[in-house]
Amino acid sequence: MPPTPIPIHIISDSTGNLPRHMASAFLTQFPPATFELKLRPFVESVERVEAYLQGAAGPRAIVFHAVVDPLMKARIAELCAERGFPCSDLTGPFVDFLSGASGVAPRADRSSLHYLDAAYERRVAAMEYTLEHDDGLGLSSLAEADVVLVGVSRTSKTPTSIYLALEGFKCANVSLAMQVLPPDELMSMPKERVAALIIDATRLSEIRLRRNHDWQMSSTDYDRLDVVKKEIAWCRRLFNERGWSVFDITGQAIEETAARIIHKLGLRRK
Numbered sequence: 001m002p003p004t005p006i007p008i009h010i011i012s013d014s015t016g017n018l019p020r021h022m023a024s025a026f027l028t029q030f031p032p033a034t035f036e037l038k039l040r041p042f043v044e045s046v047e048r049v050e051a052y053l054q055g056a057a058g059p060r061a062i063v064f065h066a067v068v069d070p071l072m073k074a075r076i077a078e079l080c081a082e083r084g085f086p087c088s089d090l091t092g093p094f095v096d097f098l099s100g101a102s103g104v105a106p107r108a109d110r111s112s113l114h115y116l117d118a119a120y121e122r123r124v125a126a127m128e129y130t131l132e133h134d135d136g137l138g139l140s141s142l143a144e145a146d147v148v149l150v151g152v153s154r155t156s157k158t159p160t161s162i163y164l165a166l167e168g169f170k171c172a173n174v175s176l177a178m179q180v181l182p183p184d185e186l187m188s189m190p191k192e193r194v195a196a197l198i199i200d201a202t203r204l205s206e207i208r209l210r211r212n213h214d215w216q217m218s219s220t221d222y223d224r225l226d227v228v229k230k231e232i233a234w235c236r237r238l239f240n241e242r243g244w245s246v247f248d249i250t251g252q253a254i255e256e257t258a259a260r261i262i263h264k265l266g267l268r269r270k
Contacts, residue, residue: 133172
């Protein structure tokens with residue numbers, strides 16, 4: 001039997017997204033299934049902290065927390081010491097460092113994490129734009145995009161577009177096919193606002209084969225390796241002719257692809 005994962009309890013007085021992402025990044029450096037994350041968001045009082053930690057199970061439990069109230073921080077540390085849980089504050093040391101380095105006292109205001117300000121409104125607008133310009137939709141307003149992703153089918157254009165929208169960029173995506181001329185609206189875009197996605201042909205064939213299998217479809221030219229190789233070669237020629245920046249997504253997470261696009265194209269949040 002495989003060993004039981006070690007529980008990591010993440011306590012947050014807000015959504016818990018930041019500490020969850022931080023802990024998830026830490027866990028990439030350990031063997032898979034070593035730990036199990038247990039997120040407890042919106043723990044907004046000492047009473048809730050006490051109730052949660054009293055119910056936390058497992059002699060090997062570990063606790064991370066990200067709360068802003070000093071009293072809650074102290075109570076979490078106290079309860080963890082009583083129960084023998086190793087405990088780490090994911091945010092406090094960094095806030096203390098910034099305060100000491102700048103000479104500016106921090107505010108214990110968890111509501112400031114999610115202001116409905118102009119930046120938030122821009123992210124919402126970017127998401128709405130991206131959803132309206134998925135897979136070649138909305139070509140008449142394509143020129144409004146901060147960036148347009150292009151590539152053949154199954155090159156992660158849609159999920160990468162959505163991730164970029166969450167970062168605040170209006171992102172459209174247009175699918176390409178050898179038998180179809182790219183739309184004029186795409187060809188009119190400034191090359192510095194187009195990101196061309198490419199993938200290893202063998203990997204793309206495998207992805208398409210799996211999709212067809214999941215959909216109970218028979219194999220076609222869509223997933224045949226020899227045809228896919230020609231499709232990728234055609235793409236590369238087109239990308240080179242247009243001078244578009246090319247991003248190889250083979251084996252890349254969408255977060256990494258998006259970060260590379262932002263960096264290489266010099267995208268700036270408004």
